[in-house]
Each structure stands twice: as structure tokens, then as C-alpha cells.
Amino acid sequence: MLAVQPTKCGVSTQRSTHSVDVKAPTPKEQLLEILKKKSVCRGTFTLASGAQSDLYIDAKQTTQDPRGAILVGRVGWEFVKRVARNLRVRIDSIGGLTMGADPIASSIGILARLEDPSSELQTFVVRKAPKTHGRHKLIEGNFSAGDSVVIVDDVITTGGSTLQAIDAVEAAGGKIAFVIVLVDRQEGGRENIERRGYRVVPIFTRADLIGTHAGRRSDIAVA
């Protein structure tokens, strides 16, 4: 049993002395604990979209944490494999809008390769704006026209940054297989993306992080 006490930034998760854990936490449970401890900030914030919120999720505190990065890779790769299998789609590469997506895509790519040395999964980065010099590239890394890709993002609120990455990939000739997001804030972003016809799979939701049920929960369990 975990007693969760919200603080201004981070949620302390102290183990109760009145019960005994009977099994080791899964990678997804471990990742959730790091997110709660390092990435959850409470207060009144202005989000990137301009909306105001009582919750700010600084996902980079988790995705740039070495242990967090390994767990993001393990859990994320399990999600990618499972969803790709369910949808019967091939995945060539994985990436999203810099900079929230960068460590997530890299972690998943590395863990995929570690698990299966024959894995051909590649990763890429989508710039927010084209380079002002050179070939004005918007996508950097391992992406080619015709690739079937997974778009990743760290947090979705309105879905704006995810849709920006989707638009860039499609404009460059890529095909979107599905979208994986580390945290869905449950503020309409998932619906905005799905309205465009893309499947969105959140690893965690706002409800998982702070225990309020503002909308749909993450709908795929990964041990």
C-alpha cells in the first residue's frame, strides 16, 4: 500500500508500515513512481497551449533520468510491439517533435535493439521549424519517405505538438502507424488527434499520476 502525499513538485510515495508488498513492482509501476516523484508539479500554471492548469508535468525529469530512460524504453517498446501486433502494422522508425519526444524515441530504439539485436527499428527527430540554412530539413535522423512510423510525445494536452510531428512526417511521405504518449493529461488532446484518424495509446494518464479520473484511463497494461 502506498500513501501518496502531493507536494508542490513531486508526489512523495511512502510505503505504509501496515502492509507488506507481496510482489516486486513491474517496470510500468516503477516508471509511474519516478514520474510521480520527479515530474509532477502542483500549482497554477500556464501550459504551452496557453491553457491554465493546476498540474504541470515536467516529463523530461523522468525521461532524462538514466533509470527512468531505461524504464521508458522497456515499457515503451512493449507498447510498440503490442499495438503494432494488434493493428498488424510494420514499424520502421519512431520519433516525434523535439524535444519532448527525443529521449523517449531514443530509449525505445535502444531497448528494442538490446532485446532483439536483429531489430531494425530506427529513430528520428522532428524540428519545430525548418533549418534556416542548408536543405531546410524538418526531420533529422533515420526516416525515409514510405516509412511506417510511430509518433511519440512526452505529454499531450491539446495534441498540438503531436499533430505538428504527424503533419511533418506525412508531408515528407511517411505513414503514421499510431501514436504513443507517455502521459495523456486528459484535456482533449487525445481526442483531437484521434479525430484526425490516428490511434493514440497513452502509457499513463493524469488519473494515473494524481488519482483523479478526468477521463479515459490508459487502456493497455504492460508488465
Place this chain on the structure above:
Amino acid sequence: MPADDRISRLLNTLSGELSQEKLESLSREFNALAQDRAETLVFFVLQNVCQRLASALEGEAVSVERFEELTAGIADQIADILRDLEQGNAGIAKLEPLVTTLFRNLVLFRR
């Protein structure tokens, strides 16, 4: 310079609240205008102002008060310059006060 409906659209965008995503979008638009129109310097400065503000906000847990401090006066001054451009005036004299506001706001934001 003929009327440019992109400036009308930008004025429309500026009429609402600013946000990081809106500043990034404005920055992209000003960058394109700097290369398309004769008033290169004006749009170059406007692009830089929006990009610097967006960069300051990126990846930060920004309280409502700090957000308002960072963006205070910016939208009004940019809109004023765009209205001048719509009327055929370059508005160069208004760039310096805008940049002064930018740096003042950034200093307050970083304290």
C-alpha cells in the same frame, strides 16, 4: 507594398492570449514574411522577439503570474507595428521599445 492578408491573420492571432505554441507559430510566420516582404528588418526583429519568448517558456513550469510578467506589453506592441505595416508604414521606430520590453520581461522572468 500591396495588402497582405497574412498580416491581418497575424493581427487576429495576436488578439487572443499569447502562449508558447502561439509564439512558435508567430515566429515561423514572421520568418517567412522576413524573406517574402520588403520590410526584412521589421519581420526579422519580430521573429526574434517571438522565438526568444517561446524559448524562455519551453520546458518550464510557468506560473500564471510569471507568464503574464514575461509577455506583458508584447502582443500590444507587435500588433501596433503590424497595423503600421498594414497602412504602409515600416514601423522601424517602434522596434527599439519592443526589444527593450522583451529584455526587461526576460530579466524579470529569470530572477
